[in-house]
Amino acid sequence: MNRSYKIKPIHAAMRLDRWIKNNIGKYPQSLLEKSIRKGKIRLNKKKTISSHKLKIGDEINFYNFNYKFKHKDKIKQIPTKKNLDENEKSLIENNDDFIVINKKSGISVQGGTKSKNNLIDIFSNSALFNDTKPYSVHRLDKETSGVMIIAKNYSSAKLLTTLFRLRKIHKTYLAICHGVFKNKKGEIRGNLIKYEKEKKISELAITNYNVISSNNFFSFVELKPITGRKHQIRKQLSLMGNPIIGDNKYNIIKFKNKDEKKLMLHAYKIKFLINDKKFNYKAEPPDYFNNYLSKKRLII
Numbered sequence: 001m002n003r004s005y006k007i008k009p010i011h012a013a014m015r016l017d018r019w020i021k022n023n024i025g026k027y028p029q030s031l032l033e034k035s036i037r038k039g040k041i042r043l044n045k046k047k048t049i050s051s052h053k054l055k056i057g058d059e060i061n062f063y064n065f066n067y068k069f070k071h072k073d074k075i076k077q078i079p080t081k082k083n084l085d086e087n088e089k090s091l092i093e094n095n096d097d098f099i100v101i102n103k104k105s106g107i108s109v110q111g112g113t114k115s116k117n118n119l120i121d122i123f124s125n126s127a128l129f130n131d132t133k134p135y136s137v138h139r140l141d142k143e144t145s146g147v148m149i150i151a152k153n154y155s156s157a158k159l160l161t162t163l164f165r166l167r168k169i170h171k172t173y174l175a176i177c178h179g180v181f182k183n184k185k186g187e188i189r190g191n192l193i194k195y196e197k198e199k200k201i202s203e204l205a206i207t208n209y210n211v212i213s214s215n216n217f218f219s220f221v222e223l224k225p226i227t228g229r230k231h232q233i234r235k236q237l238s239l240m241g242n243p244i245i246g247d248n249k250y251n252i253i254k255f256k257n258k259d260e261k262k263l264m265l266h267a268y269k270i271k272f273l274i275n276d277k278k279f280n281y282k283a284e285p286p287d288y289f290n291n292y293l294s295k296k297r298l299i300i
Helices: 016-023 029-037 081-088 119-124 154-165 232-240 287-295
Strands: 003-006 041-043 059-062 091-094 098-103 145-151 170-178 185-196 199-214 218-225 265-274 277-282
Touching: 016 029, 016 041, 016 059, 029 041, 081 119, 091 277, 098 119, 119 145, 145 154, 154 265, 170 232, 170 287, 185 232, 199 232, 218 232
Parallel strands: 145 265
Antiparallel strands: 003 059, 041 059, 091 098, 098 145, 170 218, 170 265, 185 199, 199 218, 265 277
8 A cells, every 4th residue: 555644844853753653653663664774665755764854845655564553552542522521621721832731630641551541542632633643741640630731743742851851840749648757848869769671770869848737647748859750759758658648559558438549649830941931830639639638637
């Protein structure tokens, strides 16, 4: 089968292989390299390389390029109207480059073997992304609620991803934890261990915290991560002896009450600069979070 695709402005400067994976299918990199080398995939009908940066108006040509995905690779979520409406109503900001939403707990950012319900697939079907597609630019755990940015085009996604990597985007979290903190304010600093296959990796993690209120059993805390390690806040608080309520991964204290099974971690604020313009967004905590604060008398 022979097919051709014209490059739109939103995809300018994107690598050829990345454009194919984002717009045609998640093909194995080895297959793309081989097909491009053999001329089954060409640019403007000429042989090229996988890393070639695309320009507006370029034409990508496929010649007898056939690959059958396994069934699990083809599954993408088609959201119901209710699901789509619920997530669109969580909108905080909508501009030409990105949206900001107040993400609900229990929904993943991207799809995976265990994450059929995810924001990228949902917003792919939204009118907010007409003539474009959603791009994930940062992580937020499935069970964590709060402020989330989703880019609308490749150039914005690249810029925001770079700002996150350079620690130029600042996030503030709210958490309800077990126990009492020794100090009202401070810095949590130390190495966190993770494993990549059998390789042990140690990474420095830094988070600043401020205890908003507490009693003999629980603390309501504001946290500002400086580094961006996976599960950073959850791991650090657990290691301190102050695990987050509802954290079934790092909290050994188990509760039977339904309202204590929700992860009490909320991404509250996010701020950054682009070309000297300030961007500040705030996502209000969900009802179950506020209700728990009230129940434990942690509201000031």
